Amino acid sequence: MKTKIRDLSHDGRGIGTIDGKTIFVENAYPEELVEVKITKEKKKYLEGKIVEIIEPSKDRIESICSDFYRCSGCQYCDYKYQAQIDSKINRVKSNLKRLGNVEVEEIKAYTMEDFYNYRNHIQLKIKDGKIGYVDKENYSVFTLENCVVAPKNTKRIIDILQDYPEIFYYNLIGLRENHEGKLMLILVENIEGLKFEKGHGYSIGFGSSSPFPERFPGLIEKLKEENVSHIYENYNTNPKYHYGQASIKAYGEGEFQEEILGNKFILSPTSFFQVNRVQAEVLYKLGIDNLDFSKDDKVLELFSGIGTISMELAKKAKEVVGIEYSEKSVKDATQNAKENGLENTEFLFGKVEEKLDAFKKDYNKLLLDPPRAGADKKVIEKILEIKPEKISYISCDPATMARDIGLLIGNGDYKVEKVDMVDMFPLTSHVEVICKLESNRR
Numbered sequence: 355m356k357t358k359i360r361d362l363s364h365d366g367r368g369i370g371t372i373d374g375k376t377i378f379v380e381n382a383y384p385e386e387l388v389e390v391k392i393t394k395e396k397k398k399y400l401e402g403k404i405v406e407i408i409e410p411s412k413d414r415i416e417s418i419c420s421d422f423y424r425c426s427g428c429q430y431c432d433y434k435y436q437a438q439i440d441s442k443i444n445r446v447k448s449n450l451k452r453l454g455n456v457e458v459e460e461i462k463a464y465t466m467e468d469f470y471n472y473r474n475h476i477q478l479k480i481k482d483g484k485i486g487y488v489d490k491e492n493y494s495v496f497t498l499e500n501c502v503v504a505p506k507n508t509k510r511i512i513d514i515l516q517d518y519p520e521i522f523y524y525n526l527i528g529l530r531e532n533h534e535g536k537l538m539l540i541l542v543e544n545i546e547g548l549k550f551e552k553g554h555g556y557s558i559g560f561g562s563s564s565p566f567p568e569r570f571p572g573l574i575e576k577l578k579e580e581n582v583s584h585i586y587e588n589y590n591t592n593p594k595y596h597y598g599q600a601s602i603k604a605y606g607e608g609e610f611q612e613e614i615l616g617n618k619f620i621l622s623p624t625s626f627f628q629v630n631r632v633q634a635e636v637l638y639k640l641g642i643d644n645l646d647f648s649k650d651d652k653v654l655e656l657f658s659g660i661g662t663i664s665m666e667l668a669k670k671a672k673e674v675v676g677i678e679y680s681e682k683s684v685k686d687a688t689q690n691a692k693e694n695g696l697e698n699t700e701f702l703f704g705k706v707e708e709k710l711d712a713f714k715k716d717y718n719k720l721l722l723d724p725p726r727a728g729a730d731k732k733v734i735e736k737i738l739e740i741k742p743e744k745i746s747y748i749s750c751d752p753a754t755m756a757r758d759i760g761l762l763i764g765n766g767d768y769k770v771e772k773v774d775m776v777d778m779f780p781l782t783s784h785v786e787v788i789c790k791l792e793s794n795r796r
């Protein structure tokens with residue numbers, strides 16, 4: 355069956371129509387005429403795969419990654435960069451219109467022309483004696499050849515690890531890279547049903563058996579040659595998540611350090627940190643500029659993580675209060691503020707939707723950077739009560755951001771001043787977007 359692709363979906367699939375029904379076609383691009391095989395038939399839509407590209411898009415190119423067609427990581431390795439950007443801008447515009455009832459004429463894109471190895475954090479699955487990414491056809495794990503977005507040393511580190519049969523007791527490997535090219539290796543063991551008790555650890559698992567260097571003779575030395583400075587073992591009781599809450603350091607001096615906008619950060623194995631450091635700096639600068647600071651400003655920062663934005667906010671404002679529900683991140687943020695010599699920050703541990711109740715109207719600026727789900731409705735209602743003069747909303751999901759913005763502007767309390775898009779995730783369909791809102795009522 356043939357279909358003409360008219361658009362791209364949020365997860366990067368081409369959208370067409372067959373017999374009046376919408377069809378999502380993997381790896382098909384707008385303007386293409388494709389012959390498809392239907393792979394799934396749902397009540398309201400179909401899913402399909404390309405059998406033949408009859409008329410290719412002018413933006414289709416040869417894939418820059420040899421594993422692209424089986425890997426579940428990237429969506430656009432064979433699509434021109436500018437076309438990726440255009441599709442992301444269109445998506446933000448249409449989400450804002452459809453879900454937020456706001457029309458934005460111009461969205462500026464902050465692009466990344468040299469995007470090779472942009473990721474500072476990847477996860478590799480371990481299955482059936484293999485370390486690598488997941489094959490989207492059959493969910494098996496394939497050994498990486500040349501991932502174009504992963505840290506440069508990834509393949510060499512995998513080769514080293516594969517020589518140790520004990521490595522296959524783990525379920526997942528995390529690899530994080532800092533601004534100096536130093537690497538943190540996180541070895542994750544899934545232990546379902548096991549309860550972690552604070553201060554006591556687990557009764558089973560590698561953490562309680564012989565020390566790491568005895569279990570992996572010579573491994574640390576080999577990894578050091580590849581710039582690995584820290585190794586952690588992590589215990590995961592819920593495989594729904596990549597990491598569990600408990601990590602034990604197996605090797606490394608002090609804490610793993612990262613730097614952004616000149617500020618220093620302690621990075622714990624499981625803390626949130628933007629995966630693209632270069633573009634994160636662009637994003638944070640925009641997010642902060644949106645608040646048009648003066649020295650007397652008091653800022654509320656919701657979903658503050660380890661304080662990556664807070665440190666810079668604190669240099670511009672009188673006071674910054676961050677709210678974050680990862681206890682470890684709150685501890686790290688507090689420590690980070692100290693290390694950066696900042697005395698006007700406070701980090702509160704708890705859910706934003708609960709902690710925000712304590713705040714009155716004297717916070718005149720607000721920045722929020724929620725996870726993909728966006729902010730809870732209660733959070734938006736509370737923001738409307740606090741009535742900050744300016745709001746800077748950073749989001750990795752334009753749909754939930756549009757929904758939340760719709761609520762903020764719905765009664766005429768706020769107006770949208772500007773929307774920008776920062777290409778944080780080249781070669782994928784993910785979008786990072788940032789919106790400046792101003793109060794109409796203050």
Ligand SMILES: C[S@@+](CC[C@H](N)C(=O)[O-])C[C@H]1O[C@@H](n2cnc3c(N)ncnc32)[C@H](O)[C@@H]1O
Nearest residue numbers: 626657658659662678679680705706723724725
């Ligand atoms: C997108 S990250 C932003 C972190 C930080 N702004 C940064 O750029 O590094 C979202 C953060 O919100 C936290 N979080 C998620 N849901 C939350 C909630 N309901 N209340 C408080 N924090 C939450 C996560 O732990 C994570 O650190």
